[in-house]
Amino acid sequence: MITVNGRKISWIENETVRDLLKRMRYTFPNIVVKIDNELVKRKDYDNTLISDGAEIKMIHMISGG
């Protein structure tokens, strides 16, 4: 099991951050991803694997300031 934005979902072996974004249907281009409070840079989405039990936050940035 992993937790994404407070919701528990199944853990999939060898799933990358990019895959998880797809699975969650998060299509926004600008997202801050933190796994266990550690930032995952956008350029690392393809080579960062999700480990079982991970606490993940995916918050998309919306224009406006």
Added chain:
Amino acid sequence: MRNRLALSLDIGKNGKFDMINRKTKILKDILKDKTVGIAGLGGLGSNAAISLVRAGVGNLILVDFDKVEQSNLNRQYYFIEQIGKFKTKALSDNIKNIDPAVNIIVHNKRLKKGEMYQPFKQADVIIEALDDADFKTSFIEENLVNYPDKKIIGASGVTGYGNTDKIELEKLGNLFLVYDKNALPSEKGVLFAPKIALIANMQADIALKVLLGDNL
């Protein structure tokens, strides 16, 4: 000698108020020596800066490249006679009208990816107040990576009205995010002063918490 007329404290003679005033003074003395960096001086940055100055923050790093426009006045901390001025200059003037003793370092430039973190080396805490979502994301990334010991306070989703109960605050390690995940982007949604100033002031309030810790 710093002239802190605007924020001088009237210490009362009777106990309870006296104690509260003393606490306030201790907190203001801490804030006087702190530096807050603010990237973007629009609805978020200008309002956050003003509140932080009123709270007693003594040093600010302000970054923006834009000039004040008529259309900004519905939510940003500027005035009619400042239209056409650089926001860095206009906001500095407004701050000085509240507290002339505040030290302000301005960077009148557009932040470039890869060096967005650079103006904030001296900052004790950094407020992300940019407009563009891509830049917001890069700014947060760059600052978290380059300043592992600094806290970054970002905001996302500032348009709309009548739904301030949906604004969330997330603390993720060194990153605080104030956000309304259902808000429309600024190019599609309406921008009104109450919500954006509220979010700006939430950012400023978190900055105070970061700077003061659990003092008193």
